[in-house]
Amino acid sequence: MTKLLVLAMLSMQPMSGYEIKSMLEMNDAKRWAGVLPGSIYNALKKLERDGYVEVVSLENSGHRQKAIYRITPKGEDYQQELALECLGSEKINYPTDLYTGISLAYEIPKTEAISRLKKNKKQLILESQAVKTGMNAKEKALQGDIPQLTKIVFEHMFNVIEAQIKLIDATISIIEKR
Numbered sequence: 001m002t003k004l005l006v007l008a009m010l011s012m013q014p015m016s017g018y019e020i021k022s023m024l025e026m027n028d029a030k031r032w033a034g035v036l037p038g039s040i041y042n043a044l045k046k047l048e049r050d051g052y053v054e055v056v057s058l059e060n061s062g063h064r065q066k067a068i069y070r071i072t073p074k075g076e077d078y079q080q081e082l083a084l085e086c087l088g089s090e091k092i093n094y095p096t097d098l099y100t101g102i103s104l105a106y107e108i109p110k111t112e113a114i115s116r117l118k119k120n121k122k123q124l125i126l127e128s129q130a131v132k133t134g135m136n137a138k139e140k141a142l143q144g145d146i147p148q149l150t151k152i153v154f155e156h157m158f159n160v161i162e163a164q165i166k167l168i169d170a171t172i173s174i175i176e177k178r
Helices: 002-012 017-026 029-033 038-049 073-087 096-103 110-141 146-178
Strands: 053-061 064-071
Touching: 002 017, 002 038, 002 064, 002 073, 017 038, 017 064, 017 073, 029 110, 038 053, 053 073, 064 073, 096 146, 110 146
Parallel strands: none
Antiparallel strands: 053 064
């Protein structure tokens, strides 16, 4: 995923590794794509080694040189290939830890199980707020013109969080009745 996002950033314009990292942080890529900021530099090195990106200039920044990268035609093809792999991914992400905990909840003291579930629910509510903040920031950065495909991704994220909260509420209700 990191390589794909680095290529996507460079397909917009040439950038330094720091600029790519900043853009991905601003877009909260760690949250929605699992991209860690430090992994960007490693991905850049590999992409350069494989001919998908190239250094177009070196700029002096204090005592350091800053490399400016651009995507190559080979990199554009590779970006498409990676995007197609993502679109065809059959991977389904279930909250397996939560499912396992729920399946064993009767073996845990009732108050402790409910306490942990309520804590989980609070985290999901905070996550929903963080996604909302990210959506608002993106909307502001794009001057209210969020692409439709980005909108449906945000909508799906809210639906997933809401579904998990409903699961927790239903679980708490059942545990309370026992």
